[in-house]
Structure formats: C-alpha cells, structure tokens
C-alpha cells in the first residue's frame with residue numbers, strides 16, 4: 568500500500584512538471600490509463616501523446632535555447648553531486664532549481680529529460696569557456712565550430 572502511495576505521489580510530482588506519460592509510466596509502473604486521468608484532472612487538459620525521442624541538438628536552435636540547455640545541464644550536474652538518490656528525484660530537483668534561476672525559460676521537463684539522457688551517455692559535455700569561464704555544452708549544437716554562448720570565443724577543448 569505504501570509502495571502504491573509512493574508511486575502515485577511520485578507520478579503526481581512528475582505530472583505537475585508536465586513530464587511525458589510514457590516517462591512517468593516507465594518510472595512508476597502505474598497504468599497509462601490512471602496517469603492520463605490524473606494528468607487531465609491536475610491540468611484540466613489532456614497529456615500530449617507520443618514519446619518522441621529527440622536529441623539535445625534539436626533543443627538548441629537559438630543561442631537563447633542553447634543557454635537554457637546549458638544552465639539546465641549545470642543544475643543537473645549539481646543536483647547529481649549533492650544527492651545520492653534516485654535518478655528521477657535528481658531530475659525533479661534539477662528542473663526545479665533551473666526554474667528558480669530561469670522562471671521564464673522555454674525548456675520544459677520532457678526536454679530537460681532529453682538533456683539528461685545525453686549527459687548520461689556523454690553525447691554532450693559541460694565545459695567552461697577558457698576565455699570568460701561561462702559554462703558551455705559541447706556537441707549540443709548543429710555547428711562545426713564550438714563557440715562560447717556568452718563571449719563567442721571559440722572553445723578549446725582540452726582532452
């Protein structure tokens with residue numbers, strides 16, 4: 568019973584942040600039907616269908632989007648080091664910290680989950696610009712030369 572209560576409260580936390588139903592289902596094991604109903608009751612509209620898997624590159628078309636993605640990645644890496652907890656709790660904490668820093672950001676929770684996936688598989692990488700020390704996200708944009716999102720200096724990657 569307690570386990571079901573935990574699953575349902577976690578599902579509600581994810582629904583509040585408009586996570587994808589497929590993601591909530593995978594995380595909690597609750598039925599799609601229950602989740603769709605809960606989503607509708609909470610938001611007053613139905614959850615978006617589908618589970619389109621994007622890459623971070625699809626989320627960084629403008630420099631503004633790129634900066635949001637980078638800030639979220641920093642929040643995620645922070646949440647990760649601060650807490651040894653379940654993956655989903657880290658994602659929630661990181662997203663909440665991000666929204667606190669950036670209340671009007673366009674980046675939503677499902678998109679933040681795409682960034683998390685790419686960070687975990689090392690498809691993208693957080694680095695500091697050697698010129699202005701701002702964070703940047705490598706391999707996150709459709710461009711050949713990686714330039715700092717803040718000072719536009721070309722980023723030199725030291726490996």
Ligand SMILES: [Zn+2]
Pocket residue numbers: 696697698699700701715716717718719720
């Ligand atoms: Zn810079």
